[in-house]
Amino acid sequence: MIIELIGKLHPVLVHLPIGIFLIAIAMEFIGRTKRFSHLQMSIEFILIIGVITGAFSLITGYLLSLDGSNDSDSVNLHKWVAIASILMFAAYYFFRKHVIHKKTIQTVALILLLIMITLTGHLGGSLTHGEGYLTAAFDKKDDKSEIASVAKFEKIEDAKLYEDVVLHTITEKCVQCHGANRQKGMLRLDGKERMLKGGKNGDVIDLKNPENSEILKRLLLELNDDHHMPPKDKNQLSEDELVILTWWLRNGAEFDKKIALYNKDQKIEKALNTFHQKIKSETKIEVIREKIAAIPPSTLSKLEKSGWVISPLSSKDNYVRVVGFNLEVPLNSALEGLKQIKSNIVELKFSFKKISDSNILVLKDFKNLEKLWLDHTMITDKSLKLMNEFQKLTYLNVSHTAVTSKGIEQLNPNSMIKKIYAYNTGIQKTELTTMSKRMPQTSFFTASDSMDVVPSDTLFVKK
Amino acid sequence: MNKQDNLYQHAKFSGLEFNTRRHFLKDCRTGIGMMALGSLMDSCNIFSDKSDASSLSNPLAPKAPHFQGKAKSVIFLHMAGAPSQLELFDYKPELQKMDGLDCPDSFIQGKKFAFIRGVPKLLGPQAQFKQYGESGIWLSDNLPHFTKVIDDVTVLKAVHTDQFNHAPAQLLMHTGTARLGRPSMGAWATYGLGSENNNLPGFVVLTSGGKNPDAGKSVWGSGFLPSVYQGVHCRSEGDPVLFLKDPNGFDRDMRKSSIEAINKVNELSYQEYKDPEILSRISQYEMAFKMQVAVPDVMTIADEPAYIHEMYGTSQGQSSFANNALLARKLVEKGVRFVQLFDWGWDSHGTGPVEALDKGFIDKCHRTDKVITALLMDLKQRGLLEDTLVVWGGEFGRTPMQENRDGKQNKFKGRDHHSEAFSMWMAGGGIKGGFTYGETDPIGYNAIEGKVSVYDIQATILNQLGFDHEQLTYQFQGRPFRLTDVFGKVIDPIIA
Numbered sequence: 011m012i013i014e015l016i017g018k019l020h021p022v023l024v025h026l027p028i029g030i031f032l033i034a035i036a037m038e039f040i041g042r043t044k045r046f047s048h049l050q051m052s053i054e055f056i057l058i059i060g061v062i063t064g065a066f067s068l069i070t071g072y073l074l075s076l077d078g079s080n081d082s083d084s085v086n087l088h089k090w091v092a093i094a095s096i097l098m099f100a101a102y103y104f105f106r107k108h109v110i111h112k113k114t115i116q117t118v119a120l121i122l123l124l125i126m127i128t129l130t131g132h133l134g135g136s137l138t139h140g141e142g143y144l145t146a147a148f149d150k151k152d153d154k155s156e157i158a159s160v161a162k163f164e165k166i167e168d169a170k171l172y173e174d175v176v177l178h179t180i181t182e183k184c185v186q187c188h189g190a191n192r193q194k195g196m197l198r199l200d201g202k203e204r205m206l207k208g209g210k211n212g213d214v215i216d217l218k219n220p221e222n223s224e225i226l227k228r229l230l231l232e233l234n235d236d237h238h239m240p241p242k243d244k245n246q247l248s249e250d251e252l253v254i255l256t257w258w259l260r261n262g263a264e265f266d267k268k269i270a271l272y273n274k275d276q277k278i279e280k281a282l283n284t285f286h287q288k289i290k291s292e293t294k295i296e297v298i299r300e301k302i303a304a305i306p307p308s309t310l311s312k313l314e315k316s317g318w319v320i321s322p323l324s325s326k327d328n329y330v331r332v333v334g335f336n337l338e339v340p341l342n343s344a345l346e347g348l349k350q351i352k353s354n355i356v357e358l359k360f361s362f363k364k365i366s367d368s369n370i371l372v373l374k375d376f377k378n379l380e381k382l383w384l385d386h387t388m389i390t391d392k393s394l395k396l397m398n399e400f401q402k403l404t405y406l407n408v409s410h411t412a413v414t415s416k417g418i419e420q421l422n423p424n425s426m427i428k429k430i431y432a433y434n435t436g437i438q439k440t441e442l443t444t445m446s447k448r449m450p451q452t453s454f455f456t457a458s459d460s461m462d463v464v465p466s467d468t469l470f471v472k473k
Numbered sequence: 474m475n476k477q478d479n480l481y482q483h484a485k486f487s488g489l490e491f492n493t494r495r496h497f498l499k500d501c502r503t504g505i506g507m508m509a510l511g512s513l514m515d516s517c518n519i520f521s522d523k524s525d526a527s528s529l530s531n532p533l534a535p536k537a538p539h540f541q542g543k544a545k546s547v548i549f550l551h552m553a554g555a556p557s558q559l560e561l562f563d564y565k566p567e568l569q570k571m572d573g574l575d576c577p578d579s580f581i582q583g584k585k586f587a588f589i590r591g592v593p594k595l596l597g598p599q600a601q602f603k604q605y606g607e608s609g610i611w612l613s614d615n616l617p618h619f620t621k622v623i624d625d626v627t628v629l630k631a632v633h634t635d636q637f638n639h640a641p642a643q644l645l646m647h648t649g650t651a652r653l654g655r656p657s658m659g660a661w662a663t664y665g666l667g668s669e670n671n672n673l674p675g676f677v678v679l680t681s682g683g684k685n686p687d688a689g690k691s692v693w694g695s696g697f698l699p700s701v702y703q704g705v706h707c708r709s710e711g712d713p714v715l716f717l718k719d720p721n722g723f724d725r726d727m728r729k730s731s732i733e734a735i736n737k738v739n740e741l742s743y744q745e746y747k748d749p750e751i752l753s754r755i756s757q758y759e760m761a762f763k764m765q766v767a768v769p770d771v772m773t774i775a776d777e778p779a780y781i782h783e784m785y786g787t788s789q790g791q792s793s794f795a796n797n798a799l800l801a802r803k804l805v806e807k808g809v810r811f812v813q814l815f816d817w818g819w820d821s822h823g824t825g826p827v828e829a830l831d832k833g834f835i836d837k838c839h840r841t842d843k844v845i846t847a848l849l850m851d852l853k854q855r856g857l858l859e860d861t862l863v864v865w866g867g868e869f870g871r872t873p874m875q876e877n878r879d880g881k882q883n884k885f886k887g888r889d890h891h892s893e894a895f896s897m898w899m900a901g902g903g904i905k906g907g908f909t910y911g912e913t914d915p916i917g918y919n920a921i922e923g924k925v926s927v928y929d930i931q932a933t934i935l936n937q938l939g940f941d942h943e944q945l946t947y948q949f950q951g952r953p954f955r956l957t958d959v960f961g962k963v964i965d966p967i968i969a
Contacts, residue, residue, distance in 0.1 A: 287965050314534075319669050319808075321535030324542075324939060331545075335670045335808055336763075361806070385855070407856040431856030458850035461784060461843065464617040 017073035021138060024071070024131070027064035030056055031099055031127050035120050042113070057103040064096040071134075088133035095126040140192035166286040167270040172202070175269070175285060176258050179251045180205075183240055202265050220263040226256060250281035257281075299378075304328040305351050313351065316344050323356060329378070331357035341365065345372045352376045359383040361407075367392040374399060381405040385431070391417030398422045409433040415441045423448050431455045532701045532756055533675055535667040542939025543903025543969075544862040545669070546805045547662060548812045550798075550845065553643065553686045554820030555867035556837070557888055558896035559917050560830055562628050564602040564611035567915035568873055572597030576874045580918050587637050587890040588822065588878045595916065596875035599830040599886055608907030615838040618846035624907035625849060625858065626900040627967045631911030631920030634869050634927045637890045639687035639820070642868035646927050647692040647813075649956045656696035656947070657704065658931060659811035661956045662938055664702045665945050669808035672767035674705035674760065677809055679797040681709060682817030693813055697949040701753040704813055709800075710792040713772035717765050732762050771807050774799050784847040795844040802851055805861050816841060819867055822876050823887015830886040849900055862902025862937050864930070870895020873916045894920040897930065902937045905969045928961035936963045 034056045041049040071092065075085045102119060109115075136143065163169040180199050186192070188199040188209075197209025208214050214225040228239040229247060240246060247255070257278055258264075269282065305320070305328065313320060317337035323329045332355050337344045341364065348355065349372065356378055365387040373379070379400045384393070385407045394417040397403060406427050408417075414436030421427070427449075433456050437445075442454050559565060576593050600613035605620035610628060612620050636642035641651035648655040656664070663675035678693045686692050693704030707713040719728055736755050743751040774787060774796055787795045794816045801812040818837055820828060827833035845865065852858040871888035894913045900906070911923030932942040935956065942961050946953035 319535055319671065321667070321669065322537035324540045325537040326540060333669045333808060336672050336767075383856075405856070405859075409855055429856070429859075431854070433854040433856070455854060455856065458854045459621070461618055461621070461846065461850070 013073050014077065016070055017076065020067065020070035020074045021134075023063070024067045024134060027060050027067055027096070028127055028131050030060035030063060031095075031123070034060060034099075035124055038116070038120055053106075054103065057099060061096060061100050061103065064092075064099065068092060068096065084133065084137055088130065088137060091126065091133055092130045095123070095130045098123060098126055143191075166282050167268070169269050169286075171258055171261075171267055171269050171272065172263075172265045175254055175282070178285075178289070179247065179255060183245055183247055183251070186244075187240075215259075215263055217263065220259040221256075223259055223263070226259055229255070250284045253277060253281040254285060299327060299329060299356075302328050302353060305330070305354055309350050313347050316347055318344065318348070320351075328354055329356040330354050331359070331381075333359040334363065335361075337363070341369060345369055348372065349375075353378055355379060357381040360387055362386045364388055370396060376400065377402070379403050383407045384411060385409040387411055389413065391420070394418065395420045397427070398425065401426065404428045405431075407431040408435060411435055413437065415445060418445055418454075419448070421449065425449060425452060427452050429453050429455065433457050531671065532699055532752060533663065533668040533671060533760075535669065536665065538666060538939025539941045539944055540939050542937055543860065544901070544937040545860040546808075546810055546812070547659070547862045547864065547902070547934060547938070548801050548805060548848070549658070549814065550863065550865045551643075551646070551686070551813065551815045552819045552841070552865070552867045553682065553684075553815050553817045554639065555642075555869045555871060555890060555895070556819040557821055557830060557834065557871040558630070558894075559598050559871065559873060559888070560600045560615055560834065561613050561838075562611070562896040562898070563630055563894075563913055563917050564613070565598055565873070565913075565915065565917045566602075568595060568917060569597035571595045571916065580916075581874075585637070586872070588876055589872065589874060589889045590877065590880045593872070593874035593877045593889075594882070595873055596886065596888060599834075606907055608909075610907065610909055615835060616842050618843045622846050622849045622853075622900075625853065626898050627905050627908040627910060628896060628898045629910050629923075629925060629930075629964070629967070630896050631894050631913055631922065631924045632866070632870075632897050632927070632930065633894055633920055633924060634892045637869060637892045639868060639890075641688070642890075642892070643686050643688040643692050646866075646868050646930075647688075648694070648696065649928065649931060649958055653691050654696055655954070656698040656702065656956070657691075657693050657813075658934065658956060659693060659704050659813050660695040660698050660702040661935070661945060662811045664698050664947070665935075665940055666810060666938060668810055670767075671760070672763040673771060673804070673807060673809055674764075675810040676702065676704040676813070677804055677811070678704040678706040678813045678815070679709055679800060680706070680815040680817070681792055681794040681797050682815070683792075684817040686815050686817065692815075697954065698947055699749050699753045701756050704811075707772060707800075708792075709797055710790075713800075714764065714768050717768055719765070728762065728765075732758050771803055772800060774803070777803075781851070784851065786843050786847070794841055795847075798844045798848045802848060802855075802857070805852075805857060806855065821871065821887050822878070822889065823883040823885040824876075824878065826885060828885065828887055830888065832885065852901060858901035860902060862904065862934060863900045864897065864934065865899075866897030866930075867895065873918050891918075893918060894924075899933070899967065903969055904937070905967050908967060910964065910967050923966070925964055926960065928957045929964050931957050932961035933964045933967070936968075 034053055037049045037053050037056065040046045041053065068089075071089065075089065102123060106116070132144070163174060169175055185200045187194045188197045190198075190200060193209075195209045195211060197214065198204040198207075199214070206213070206215060206217070212224065215223045225239075228237060229252060231238040233242055233246075257272075261272060274282070310320060316339040317334055319333045319335070321331045321333070323331055330351070332348065332351075334344065339347075345365075348358075352375055355376055358373075358376070358379060358381070361383045362385075365384070367389055370384070370389060370393050373382075373396065377400070380402050382397075382400070382403060382405065386409070388411070389408070390412045391414055394408075394413065397406060398421060403425075404427060406429070409431050410433070412435070413432060415438070418430070418432075418437065428451065430452055432454060435456070437454075437456055439456055442456065445454055446452070559568070572595060574595050576595055578592075581589075581592065598613070600615050602611045602613050604610065605612050606623040608624055610623050610626075612623060634642055634645060636645050636651050644653065644655075645651045647657045647659075649658075659676035659678075668675035676693070680686070690706065693706065695701075695703035705714075708715070719725065736758055739751050739755045739758075743755070774782070774789065777799065781799070782789070785795045785799045787793065787799055789796070794814070797814050797816075801814060804812050818827075819834070821830050821834045822828045823830065825833075849858065849863065852861055852863070870891040870893075872891040874889065876883050876887045876889040894917065911925060912921055913919060914921050935942040935945060942955065942957045942963070944955075946955045948954075
């Protein structure tokens with residue numbers, strides 16, 4: 011605990027020796043002029059302070075390196091360069107009076123020291139900020155990572171194996187160290203070209219024999235192996251992700267093929283399904299609607315006073331569901347009031363209202379309606395024609411009304427409506443097949459099948 | 474003026490001479506600082522958002538969920554006493570083969586049971602199983618009707634809890650903790666979403682089976698939430714709510730003006746004390762006034778057609794689970810957010826015929842199977858099932874072993890309380906149909922795949938209503954509380 015805390019002070023502490031040594035070097039140069047020759051007197055003191063703080067930095071740095079969160083190669087390099095720098099400064103302190111008395115030798119020594127301290131600082135910086143942090147501004151052009159985008163597919167079959175699935179795993183588990191910010195082993199995996207380019211140790215994907223690719227070997231090595239990827243303390247690939255990645259390589263590591271075109275066995279199906287579930291829960295696939303202005307509070311409170319209950323569908327947009335069980339004003343004016351928020355209404359429930367065909371004409375411009383309840387109202391077949399106006403309507407409930415199949419016939423055969431509930435209407439069960447034939451995208455629901463009588467209904471076991 | 478006074482005056486003046494401009498500035502600095510601190514520490518909840526508590530608005534007004542939920546209401550069918558999963562949903566042919574053998578030590582070592590002592594014998598399934606529906610889900614012959622709607626249902630076969638006694642397990646199921654004092658699920662739902670029908674309570678509770686749940690009324694309590702969110706327990710026999718009718722000679726206008734007068738007084742005292750419970754009381758008076766008209770209308774099954782009564786198998790004028798289920802549908806149809814049904818009598822220990830798996834238990838099944846099937850069918854035909862989440866379950870399950878109370882074999886076939894694995898099901902409200910999730914070992918003792926906890930069930934219910942269960946919180950005693958405490962994970966695979 012304490013060790014960890016002290017170690018964490020390293021990034022703060024390092025600035026002391028760096029600054030102090032730089033000041034010492036600067037004073038050596040400036041002190042050569044007559045005007046500032048008095049600075050010479052302080053240099054020894056400053057060098058001592060620099061070496062002492064440097065020693066502290068070394069200790070804290072060593073403690074920090076113990077947690078092993080960084081690549082040990084770069085840590086080692088930083089460590090030895092730092093030790094060398096401090097030793098060189100100490101040596102400079104001892105010899106500056108005797109050996110290094112010639113100006114030229116001194117200049118060379120000082121420049122060397124400057125280079126050492128800069129190098130140490132740079133190596134340390136690369137450790138905290140990631141390699142390439144300093145030069146990021148220069149190679150920004152092709153730096154845009156190709157990372158997995160939000161799922162664009164409904165069914166997993168429609169997904170592209172590399173772009174939507176494999177890249178998703180890579181983005182999540184590899185790109186932290188092999189991406190735009192850090193390129194450990196000079197390798198980037200955030201995109202097709204970069205992946206094929208390989209890293210310091212050569213290709214990661216062997217296109218001739220993909221199953222033999224370095225990337226797979228590294229993934230399959232034992233967790234404790236030094237070459238295992240991702241490193242032991244990092245987030246590992248799940249069983250299913252590994253199955254999918256292997257499968258992708260085995261099938262030739264293709265970058266543009268849809269999942270539907272591959273042959274899958276049960277194990278793959280299962281892994282793909284798990285993946286899909288995960289994506290779904292991560293992105294919480296929601297209906298994406300256009301942005302729309304919020305209902306002004308004054309309008310809202312006025313409508314609420316007239317008895318409408320206006321519930322926001324979610325806190326993320328301004329669409330609402332409107333229900334009116336207990337209207338306080340006459341139906342006509344209540345309906346008229348809804349016009350003010352017509353584009354906000356997505357779900358509208360008129361259940362149990364004495365709404366007739368003429369009342370319902372108010373809804374004409376309610377373009378955003380997705381669900382509409384007209385059950386237990388006085389509407390007839392006439393009203394159904396209006397439903398064709400609603401391009402986004404997916405749910406329609408006309409249960410307990412005088413609607414018949416004649417009314418349904420007026421609906422556009424290619425209507426978007428997915429479900430029509432017509433329980434207890436003029437629609438007969440026998441008409442359902444013709445209706446479904448005409449509107450193949452729509453399911454119709456009338457009365458559920460009646461329940462068979464089973465012996466247990468009348469038979470009660472004696473206690 | 475005597476000398477003493479003079480001296481005092483003099484001392485006072487010379488004291489004042491030391492009060493320099495510096496003192497003035499110093500006093501101002503600390504003084505203003507203290508004032509600022511005082512207003513900051515107005516109440517103990519320095520950082521809480523007080524806007525909701527201090528407004529006189531309707532606490533049941535609709536509120537936005539975190540995201541668009543698929544379910545708008547919930548019907549929770551709690552089979553109090555805990556029905557045996559091994560005679561209903563969890564088919565274990567292996568257990569049949571081992572019927573009568575001693576339970577292996579590995580299962581019982583270090584385990585605590587409510588009644589089992591020593592080494593109990595395994596008890597094979599006391600029912601016949603077959604596959605039903607397009608999905609081919611195994612169901613027992615105790616559910617002859619339910620087989621028809623199985624393709625609308627997701628069965629969770631590996632639910633587990635950490636309580637093996639009725640009261641704490643029921644509390645855990647409904648309030649997220651085995652101890653008293655937390656709000657119930659229905660209270661959280663109405664707190665989060667408000668109500669769609671301001672003439673009815675947002676959360677209604679109906680009980681049957683001749684006994685209230687062991688955990689008492691706390692399972693539908695509001696805990697630290699304002700009490701307006703607590704479940705309203707309606708009587709299932711006689712008047713659903715007592716004293717709805719105005720007394721003779723007392724007309725509606727008079728009632729109205731008297732309630733207005735009471736509320737006026739309450740409003741004044743709210744302005745004085747700022748106690749949120751006064752707000753609850755005001756809205757409860759208002760709702761009671763409206764309920765006088767609305768409740769007799771909704772809380773009766775008399776106006777339903779005969780074929781509906783036949784479908785549910787209701788018995789009018791009596792208290793029954795069938796009546797309650799039909800009422801639940803009517804309430805949901807009228808915008809009630811959460812309907813909680815408790816049916817007592819599933820505690821099949823085997824100590825007597827009523828508690829026997831081959832007698833009383835079958836009777837219980839017969840009395841509910843048709844009702845639940847009718848409820849699902851009725852919701853579906855009315856287009857209500859897609860935004861109503863129906864949840865069925867007990868507070869725990871029952872052991873694969875036959876109970877041996879105090880070490881002696883019970884007279885009848887019965888099973889003890891079991892917390893490791895039991896079955897529940899969900900339907901509608903955006904849940905998959907014809908799907909099973911989770912698996913138990915060959916004798917049905919432990920969950921081996923798809924193990925879900927009670928918290929996961931709660932998280933899933935809230936998720937279907939549009940809530941991130943980790944975000945739906947209430948500030949109380951200096952920290953935010955939530956239904957699932959620090960647990961819970963939405964069961965994603967069962968979501969359609």
